[in-house]
Structures are given as C-alpha cells and as structure tokens.
C-alpha cells in the first residue's frame with residue numbers, strides 16, 4: 001500500500017520504518033524541515049534501539065517531506081502528531097491542523113488513521129472536518145522497545161464507524177498476528193487512556209507501598225512486588241517502585257483524561273490520586289539525600305540518569321530533570337551523567353567524573369551501565385531511586401526507595 005505518516009516523532013518514525021519493512025511505500029510528512037532533511041539523509045532525530053538499522057534497510061520505500069501534496073495518492077494516512085497538555089488540558093491544534101492539511105490533498109476514498117492519543121470524540125470530529133473516513137487506531141508502544149512493541153503488540157485496537165475503513169487498517173496490522181479488537185472510535189480512544197491511566201496507577205500504588213515499607217524495619221518493597229506479582233490477577237509488570245513515572249505520555253495523558261472526566265462531571269478520583277502520588281516522588285529523592293547529608297547548600301551532587309527511563313534519549317517530563325531543579329533550588333552544585341540524554345540544567349560529565357566530583361549521588365534512571373557500580377560509590381551518600389544497587393555493599397551512607405531501615 002501507499003501510506004502517509006503525518007508527524008515524524010517517536011511514533012511516526014517507528015511506524016514508518018516498521019511498515020516500510022513490511023513492503024509498504026511510506027511518505028512521511030512533518031512541519032519541521034530540519035527533521036525531514038535529516039531523515040532523508042538517514043539522520044534519525046531520535047534514539048531508539050534498532051531504529052537506525054531499520055530505516056537504512058528500507059530507504060528505498062521511505063520518503064520524507066514537508067509538502068502534504070505528496071500524499072495525494074496514498075490509501076491511508078496516519079496522524080501521529082503530538083497531543084500535549086497545556087495548563088492540564090489536552091491541546092489538539094496540531095491534530096486539527098494536520099487534519100485540515102490532509103483534507104486538501106487526500107483522495108476522498110482514502111482513510112485517515114488516528115494514531116495520536118486523543119480524547120473520545122476527536123476522531124469523529126476529524127471525520128467531520130475532513131469529510132474523509134477516520135479510524136482510531138491507538139498506539140501502545142513503549143520508548144526503548146518501540147520496534148518490538150510495534151511488530152508484536154499485545155493487541156491492535158481499531159475503532160471505526162465504517163467497516164471498510166476499519167478493514168483496511170486491519171489489513172495493515174495483520175502481520176503482527178496480534179488479537180484485533182474492533183470498536184467504535186470513542187471506545188478505541190477511551191481504551192488508550194484507560195490503559196495508560198491503569199499502568200500509571202499501578203506504579204503509583206507500588207510507590208505508596210514503598211513509602212510504607214521504608215517505615216517497617218526488614219521490609220523491602222521489591223519482595224512485596226514479587227509476592228503480589230505472582231498473582232495472575234495482579235501480574236508482575238509495572239510494579240517497579242522508584243522515583244515515579246515520567247515521559248511524554250503518562251503525565252500528559254493522566255492529566256488530560258482527569259480534566260476531561262471532571263468536565264463531564266465524573267472525576268476519576270483514582271487517577272487524580274495517582275498523579276498526586278507521582279508528583280511527590282522527585283521531592284522524595286531529594287528528601288532522602290537531605291536526611292543523610294543535611295543542608296545541600298554548596299554541596300556537590302551527582303545525578304545518574306537524565307532520560308525518563310533507560311534506552312531512550314527522551315527527557316520529556318523526566319523525574320531526573322525535576323530532581324536536578326530541586327537540588328539547585330536547595331543551592332547544590334549539580335553534575336549529571338546519562339549514556340544518551342542531555343540537559344542544560346546540570347553540568348554533564350562522564351560517569352566517573354560525576355561520581356568522583358560529588359559527595360552525594362542520586363540514581364534517577366536505571367540504565368544497565370549503572371548496575372554493579374557499588375565500588376565506585378563507596379564513601380558517597382547514595383540514594384538508589386531505582387533499586388539497582390546491592391544495599392549490603394554500600395553500608396550506612398545509603399538509602400533506597402522502599403527499603404525499611
């Protein structure tokens with residue numbers, strides 16, 4: 001098929017590469033000229049394991065442009081533009097702007113596929129604006145394992161009002177062999193928010209249990225997570241206690257659905273509580289350090305990990321960035337190291353420099369590279385925010401999330 005992909009970010013580039021690899025011809029459109037020029041010269045603006053290789057392997061079937069008119073002949077066009085929250089509410093202008101541009105160029109029998117995460121009713125509105133069948137096909141990939149998640153998703157959700165349009169989208173994802181759920185567009189949109197909210201809530205739940213475990217001598221939240229995770233009804237996933245959830249999606253999606261629900265007169269109290277618990281996590285990390293070090297004024301602190309999670313260079317809503325800000329507010333001099341991500345807020349150094357120059361260390365992201373660095377950390381005040389260190393090696397200048405004294 002000839003497929004358009006509008007919005008070349010994490011989702012758009014991965015979708016382009018994966019579908020090109022299935023033999024489709026992809027025309028990717030973005031408003032960012034630099035991004036498009038880079039992609040046409042095999043310069044990938046994002047880091048995602050395996051993505052560079054997949055893009056290179058399929059260069060013959062991938063074309064990137066800022067010009068929507070190249071989409072005239074496509075059978076379907078994905079919308080994968082950003083849907084941020086502004087003042088706690090979803091901002092849909094990028095989606096509607098993309099839809100208007102598509103309406104000027106697409107064939108009337110083409111299909112628009114909404115991959116962006118949008119509130120219930122948005123895909124239907126895009127259909128009204130464009131006069132073109134619009135199918136909701138939410139994306140569930142995780143950064144860091146985006147290609148694998150896209151090729152082998154747990155399920156594919158297709159929400160359509162037209163059976164034929166839904167069938168066309170089903171045809172595209174048939175290769176995944178994943179269970180396919182056909183729904184209304186609103187149900188598909190709601191499934192996406194319910195999934196992200198539930199996962200975020202699960203993490204906030206274990207983080208609250210971690211807070212309690214810290215008060216109980218001999219109690220380690222990791223063992224509690226293991227113990228409850230064996231129960232198939234709970235499952236072991238998304239029970240890693242730590243410094244909370246960041247990234248481009250959980251924070252904005254929980255806020256968007258909570259605010260939407262309030263506007264409908266049915267607040268999502270559990271989701272709101274999960275957000276509140278999460279908002280407290282950065283201060284928690286700094287608090288644990290202060291419990292050991294006292295005032296942080298003019299003290300040198302190393303933050304290990306800047307990305308919101310390992311295997312990505314994405315720092316959007318990263319807990320680490322929030323921790324760096326809090327440390328600076330307390331007057332600390334902050335150094336940071338991350339294998340892939342960068343920030344202007346702290347002095348970026350190598351791992352060894354970061355640790356050696358500092359009195360205190362906070363592990364904010366669980367990169368593999370930080371596993372087994374206990375020897376390097378000896379003598380420093382350490383907060384293990386992601387539970388990757390062996391507490392018995394580090395002794396008394398050490399605090400870990402969810403570990404009772």
Ligand SMILES: NC(=O)C1=CN([C@@H]2O[C@H](COP(=O)(O)OP(=O)(O)OC[C@H]3O[C@@H](n4cnc5c(N)ncnc54)[C@H](O)[C@@H]3O)[C@@H](O)[C@H]2O)C=CC1
Pocket residue numbers: 006007008009010011012029030031032035080081082083094095097098115116117118139140141142143248249
């Ligand atoms: N990042 C992720 O892991 C996931 C993201 N999503 C959802 O997918 C959507 C996209 O997310 P990301 O890929 O992270 O976004 P992103 O911010 O990385 O990329 C979005 C791209 O859209 C472009 N864009 C904005 N307006 C445009 C327009 N009118 N025409 C053409 N291009 C335009 C921007 O220049 C940018 O390159 C969001 O709704 C997000 O919630 C869903 C699942 C996973």
Ligand SMILES: O=C(O)[C@H]1O[C@H](OP(=O)(O)OP(=O)(O)OC[C@H]2O[C@@H](n3ccc(=O)[nH]c3=O)[C@H](O)[C@@H]2O)[C@H](O)[C@@H](O)[C@@H]1O
Pocket residue numbers: 117139140141142143144196199203237238239240241242243244245246247248249250308309
């Ligand atoms: O809508 C989206 O954009 C995506 O959001 C998340 O994916 P992602 O944000 O890439 O990363 P996750 O692996 O879900 O991690 C999110 C945050 O939760 C934290 N987390 C995750 C799991 C856990 O057990 N504990 C924990 O603290 C991570 O450190 C990270 O900060 C969802 O997992 C995807 O299914 C969804 O498609």
